[in-house]
Amino acid sequence: MSGCQYLGPEYDPHRHRGATPFCGAETIQGKNYCHEHYYVVYKKGTAVHGKKREKAVDQEIAELKRQQELEEIENG
Numbered sequence: 481m482s483g484c485q486y487l488g489p490e491y492d493p494h495r496h497r498g499a500t501p502f503c504g505a506e507t508i509q510g511k512n513y514c515h516e517h518y519y520v521v522y523k524k525g526t527a528v529h530g531k532k533r534e535k536a537v538d539q540e541i542a543e544l545k546r547q548q549e550l551e552e553i554e555n556g
Contacts, residue, residue, distance in 0.1 A: 482507075483502060483503065483504035483505060483506070483507060483514075484502060484503035484504055484505045484506070484507050484512070484513050484514040484517050485502050485503070485507075485512045485513060486502065486503040486513050486514070486517035486520070486521065487501065487502060487503075488503075503517055505517075508541070508544045508545075508548070509544065509547065509548050509551070510544075511544070515541055515545070518537070518541060519537055519538075519541060522537045
């Protein structure tokens with residue numbers, strides 16, 4: 481499968497019929513989610529650790545974007 485695999489909180493597998501409604505946007509290289517949904521999925525944490533995790537996810541996304549940009553430049 482290609483594209484973001486985020487389903488969202490409104491998806492109910494018991495009520496949905498047919499193809500699963502994934503986001504489908506371009507994913508972060510090596511991940512299953514697009515930039516927006518990767519943040520949504522992985523920012524969750526406890527009240528104590530939530531801010532640290534959120535900051536770590538922000539840093540990881542920034543690094544992944546930078547790597548993708550460098551690869552696009554190299555591949556011309």
